[in-house]
Amino acid sequence: MNAYLISIGDELLIGQTVNTNASFIGEKLTDLNIKVKKSSVIGDDENAILSEIKLADESADLIIMTGGLGPTHDDITLKTIAKYFNTELIMDNEVLSDIKEFFKKRGRELNKINEEQALVPKIAKPIRNENGTAPGSWIERNKKIFISMPGVPGEMKGMMENYILSKLIEIMEKKSVVILKKNLLTTGIPESNLFLALGDLDEILEGEKLAFLPNQFGVKMRITVTSNTQQEAEEKLSLIEQRIRLKVGRYIYGKEDETLESVVGRLLSERGLTIAVAESCTGGLISSRLTN
Numbered sequence: 001m002n003a004y005l006i007s008i009g010d011e012l013l014i015g016q017t018v019n020t021n022a023s024f025i026g027e028k029l030t031d032l033n034i035k036v037k038k039s040s041v042i043g044d045d046e047n048a049i050l051s052e053i054k055l056a057d058e059s060a061d062l063i064i065m066t067g068g069l070g071p072t073h074d075d076i077t078l079k080t081i082a083k084y085f086n087t088e089l090i091m092d093n094e095v096l097s098d099i100k101e102f103f104k105k106r107g108r109e110l111n112k113i114n115e116e117q118a119l120v121p122k123i124a125k126p127i128r129n130e131n132g133t134a135p136g137s138w139i140e141r142n143k144k145i146f147i148s149m150p151g152v153p154g155e156m157k158g159m160m161e162n163y164i165l166s167k168l169i170e171i172m173e174k175k176s177v178v179i180l181k182k183n184l185l186t187t188g189i190p191e192s193n194l195f196l197a198l199g200d201l202d203e204i205l206e207g208e209k210l211a212f213l214p215n216q217f218g219v220k221m222r223i224t225v226t227s228n229t230q231q232e233a234e235e236k237l238s239l240i241e242q243r244i245r246l247k248v249g250r251y252i253y254g255k256e257d258e259t260l261e262s263v264v265g266r267l268l269s270e271r272g273l274t275i276a277v278a279e280s281c282t283g284g285l286i287s288s289r290l291t292n
Contacts, residue, residue: 001175003029004060005039006052008067008077009151012041021066021156028160032172033179034062044068049080053146061144062168067151069134071113078137081148082121085139089119092126095135102133131158138167145171178233179226184244186251187218187260194219197248204243208236217260218253261289 005025011017022039029036037060042048049068056063068077082089096118103110117133120126127136127147132155139146147164149156186194191214201210213220223240227233245252254263268275277287 001034001062001172002037002060003034003062003064004037004056006049006056006063006065007039007041007151008044008049008065009041010043010074012067013043020153021151024153024157025064025066025160028165029062029168030179030181032165032168033175033177034168034172035179044074044076046076046080046083049077050084053081053084057144057146063144063146065146065148066156069117069136069148069150071117071133077148078119078121081137081139081146085121085123085141085146087122090122092118092120092135095120095126095128098128098135099133127159127163129155129159130162131155136164138164176228177226178228178230179224180233180237181225182223182237182241183256184221184223184241184252185218185254185256185258185260186221186248187253189219189248189251190214191219194221194248194251198244199247204247205240208240210240210244218251259289261292265290 005022007019007022009017012019019041022041026036026039038056040052042052053063053065065077065081068075068080078089096115099114099118100110103114114133118135120135120137121139123141124137124139127138127149129135129150132150132152134150134155136147136149136159139148149159149164189197191212195212198204204210208226209224211222211224213222221244223237223244225233225236225240227236253260264275267273275290277290279286
């Protein structure tokens with residue numbers, strides 16, 4: 001299954017808001033063996049939204065949109081979705097009840113604009129919002145899934161964790177493709193030198209993928225394998241890791257989300273050793289990272 005992420009909002013384009021939603025959703029989808037084919041950011045413009053949905057519809061199986069579901073005039077995503085699917089917006093009584101309860105708990109008065117947030121596309125299954133007022137929507141058409149969620153990170157995460165991920169797990173369990181990833185963390189060697197030290201990547205990977213992701217502490221190598229079974233994918237991943245370690249193992253200090261300081265700290269503890277640090281230009285940063 002391929003996914004296409006669409007983040008909607010002028011605030012994202014002008015840099016006023018950092019798009020953390022796409023990275024969160026992308027990571028969760030990857031964990032489910034769903035490949036994110038593209039992630040785009042567009043403004044609150046009807047033509048731009050329609051055009052992007054069309055592109056996504058033509059190239060992906062799963063389209064996830066965030067943003068533009070608020071109660072103000074510039075929140076046009078919902079109406080645009082209804083226009084794209086040639087459907088109408090209808091009042092959902094369960095969603096309206098959720099909104100009324102949301103305002104009641106906070107001692108706030110419900111107005112007409114807030115009530116209109118209970119409108120959902122007629123062809124959609126509403127996704128209840130436990131952390132806000134705007135519901136999400138789940139639409140299935142031509143064997144494709146279209147999901148729309150609010151752009152507020154807390155509300156989006158609630159919908160993903162309470163409803164969407166479980167539904168996607170059910171769907172993916174029926175599929176035969178398994179995608180596994182593993183991160184190997186290196187330090188003390190530049191990206192270009194690491195690439196050269198590995199030698200013939202075709203021989204190491206045999207059709208699988210390896211990405212080099214440099215940062216201030218070193219280079220992360222992300223291995224990605226695809227197979228028809230979990231066991232076969234795990235065997236491929238293990239074999240590729242062994243081949244990489246044979247070539248550049250001396251530079252690999254950890255895997256996945258480990259930090260260099262956590263690995264050093266663990267080794268010191270396991271071996272009953274202590275460490276002394278004399279710092280000047282680093283201003284105590286080494287000591288801070290080790291003791292944090």
